[in-house]
Amino acid sequence: MSGHSGTIGPMLASPRCGAKTRSGGACRAPAVHGRTRCRMHGGAKGSGAPRANRNARKHGLFSRDAIEERRQMRVLLVEVRKVLEGMK
Known part of the structure; x- marks a missing residue:
């Protein structure tokens, strides 16, 4: 047996990412702790738009x-x- 069988249960029970994939289905990756998105869809630290949206003032x-x-x-x-x- 593999050594990660004890950690697979909590991962499967964790909340899923709320993003939609390009094919229209839901992302099946687990959400980052305390967030609603996975690391690939904006849950990672530093992701997202800059504060105060400086891009809009261009x-x-x-x-x-x-x-x-x-x-x-x-x-x-x-x-x-x-x-x-x-x-x-």
Whole structure:
């Protein structure tokens, strides 16, 4: 018999990873202790997106200032269209 037969029971009873595979089925690997994903799907230390999502600030397209500027432009365009319609 193999030497790991005593450790196989707890591994089979451990919670499984909650990720889906590319084929659509559930990942069958055990989840990392205290997490819901296995080591390959984000349960490992250091995995995941950086804190405060610095990547989203690369171009500023969705910053508060840019969103407010687009709102003001939209209001201005509506007013201009009304003036142009009145000139016909």
